[in-house]
Amino acid sequence: MxxxxxxxxxxxxxxxxxxxxxxxxxxxxxxxxxxDLVVEDYYQKELEFEADINKEKNALALKENIVYNKTPEGVVITFPSNLDPKNITGKVFLYRPSNKQFDFEVPISLSNHNLLIPDNRLLDGRWNIKVDWQYNNTSYLYKKEMSY
Structure with missing residues (x-):
């Protein structure tokens, strides 16, 4: 053929x-x-974007900002030393870009200026850390990428 x-x-x-x-x-x-989407409620997060920008500006206006350090026990988040830790409230959200099942949130409850996120909650790899916190009715936001 x-x-x-x-x-x-x-x-x-x-x-x-x-x-x-x-x-x-x-x-x-x-x-x-x-x-998967990056976040489930994408459009709601987009509406909150302007508020997040204002919170980040408030955080940049501080004399000292939040600092995180990796230790053998986990990640230690240190809040500004010139603020009273009893008046700091909010939450820490750790986001794992590769798998949303590992995302978790920790409420901020401080007795000193440090907050420990235990090592057993963190897998090796990239994490996005977002600290949304308030002090004396002013909101602040700290966002960073970290490798653990």
Whole structure:
């Protein structure tokens, strides 16, 4: 059987379209290729963006900002020493970009200027740390990327 050039082009197009459709179906149905959003409530977070910018400006206006240090016990978050730790409230959110199942939140409860996040909660790799805190009715925000 002899195939002319028109039939060859049609067969090549059908083969190419089949190849592309196979990958589209595989990527959309296979659980191995998980397509999670960065956050579930994306649009709500976008509406809070302006408030976060104001909180970050408040944090930059402080004499000293939050500092974090990695220790064998975990991560120690140190709040400014010129503030009374009993009046500091808020939460620390640790976000794991590679897997949202490891994300967790810790409420801020201080007796001194340090907050310890235990080593057993942190896996090796990249983490985004977000400290949303208040002191004397003023809100502050500290965001950093860290490798653990």
């Amino acid at each position: 002899k195939i002319n050039w028109g039939t060859g082009i049609v067969l090549a197009l059908i083969g190419f379209i089949s190849f592309i459709m196979y990958f589209i179906i595989t990527m959309s149905t296979n659980d191995k290729y998980n397509h």
